[in-house]
Amino acid sequence: IHILAISGLHISLLGMGLYELLKKAGLGIWPAGILALVIMLQYGMMTGGGVSTMRAVSMFLLSVGARIAGRIYDMPTGMAAACILILMESPAYLVDGGFLLSFGSVIGIGCVWPVLEETLKTENKILRSFLASATVQLVTIPVVLWFYGEVSVAGIFLNLLVVPTVGIVLGSGVAGVILGLFYIKGASVVIFPGRVILKIYEFLISVAGELPFCTWIGGKPKMWQIVDYYLILSGAVWIYRISEKKYKENKTAVMKKRKEIWKFRCLCAGMVCLGILLIGYKPKEDFRIACLDVGQGDGIVIEMENQWNILIDGGSTNKSSLGQYQLIPYLKSRGISRLDGIYISHTDEDHISGVREILDYISKGLTIIRVENLILPDWDEVQD
Numbered sequence: 001i002h003i004l005a006i007s008g009l010h011i012s013l014l015g016m017g018l019y020e021l022l023k024k025a026g027l028g029i030w031p032a033g034i035l036a037l038v039i040m041l042q043y044g045m046m047t048g049g050g051v052s053t054m055r056a057v058s059m060f061l062l063s064v065g066a067r068i069a070g071r072i073y074d075m076p077t078g079m080a081a082a083c084i085l086i087l088m089e090s091p092a093y094l095v096d097g098g099f100l101l102s103f104g105s106v107i108g109i110g111c112v113w114p115v116l117e118e119t120l121k122t123e124n125k126i127l128r129s130f131l132a133s134a135t136v137q138l139v140t141i142p143v144v145l146w147f148y149g150e151v152s153v154a155g156i157f158l159n160l161l162v163v164p165t166v167g168i169v170l171g172s173g174v175a176g177v178i179l180g181l182f183y184i185k186g187a188s189v190v191i192f193p194g195r196v197i198l199k200i201y202e203f204l205i206s207v208a209g210e211l212p213f214c215t216w217i218g219g220k221p222k223m224w225q226i227v228d229y230y231l232i233l234s235g236a237v238w239i240y241r242i243s244e245k246k247y248k249e250n251k252t253a254v255m256k257k258r259k260e261i262w263k264f265r266c267l268c269a270g271m272v273c274l275g276i277l278l279i280g281y282k283p284k285e286d287f288r289i290a291c292l293d294v295g296q297g298d299g300i301v302i303e304m305e306n307q308w309n310i311l312i313d314g315g316s317t318n319k320s321s322l323g324q325y326q327l328i329p330y331l332k333s334r335g336i337s338r339l340d341g342i343y344i345s346h347t348d349e350d351h352i353s354g355v356r357e358i359l360d361y362i363s364k365g366l367t368i369i370r371v372e373n374l375i376l377p378d379w380d381e382v383q384d
Contacts, residue, residue, distance in 0.1 A: 033064045149331075209365050297315045
């Protein structure tokens with residue numbers, strides 16, 4: 001979804017690509033920079049001005065502006081400036097999922113990852129990509145769980161295959177759009193590489209979706225869990241950075257130095273694992289019953305002793321896509337990945353429409369929620 005959406009990745013590739021292209025075409029830094037700024041600002045507005053897009057556009061403007069003015073640009077400062085500009089226009093973005101995920105990703109890649117990159121100094125590109133992807137995931141876990149109730153574990157590994165080829169997809173798409181203004185058949189040829197790669201993406205996602213632990217349904221965390229998680233993560237990053245700096249300046253024996261460094265690295269890794277366990281912790285409840293607001297219909301979820309989860313009916317006659325937009329999201333928010341049983345009182349549409357959607361999603365592999373038993377009413381014949 002992130003690859004296909006208009007996001008910071010597109011702005012970075014298109015904006016910097018356009019800037020470098022204009023410079024190679026003979027324009028100086030000032031003309032190339034100003035023209036790229038105007039075009040990318042209009043591009044952001046044309047695509048709807050989404051919060052993640054405008055965040056990327058703002059950071060791009062500051063980056064190119066720094067080059068034009070001969071100043072130094074750093075990502076954390078650019079991110080902070082973009083955040084201030086967006087919140088000045090609409091403070092309500094502070095509780096928007098797109099805003100939090102967009103800036104959370106930038107914090108992960110611009111603030112946390114450089115600490116690891118500076119000390120590890122590995123030349124292995126696969127390991128670097130994996131650690132960068134995992135870092136972004138760690139920073140955004142609470143936000144993703146808060147809004148979606150689940151985290152894609154397979155996504156960390158899929159990024160290793162997807163991100164390096166995004167430039168080809170985006171490049172062929174842009175070239176196809178431009179050429180399509182003049183020659184449709186030529187455009188269909190140009191976009192062929194992008195279409196092939198998108199088909200490969202789809203295949204990889206389908207394969208990953210069949211894996212038993214491709215997605216972790218952790219449920220919506222409490223606010224105290226989120227605060228504690230970020231405190232623990234910040235503490236781990238701070239300890240890691242201080243320890244690495246301390247032992248770089250220390251003149252002790254090399255072997256002793258390495259042992260001490262690994263002790264602190266293990267401590268930081270343990271703190272991160274503790275934070276993940278904390279964010280996924282569900283307080284024990286002996287019994288919980290929720291009557292969902294499904295409109296004209298019925299939908300009841302019963303949880304017992306954090307072990308048994310039961311859905312009684314689930315349908316509506318005045319809400320469409322009830323399973324997709326209400327039943328499944330509620331189950332995910334409660335951290336429910338398995339229903340021990342779905343009880344159907346009778347088969348009127350206002351009692352089964354959402355259940356039918358859930359079963360359809362399961363049969364197509366579109367959700368990892370599983371249903372152990374479907375209990376139907378006992379009837380001998382259908383009556384009008």
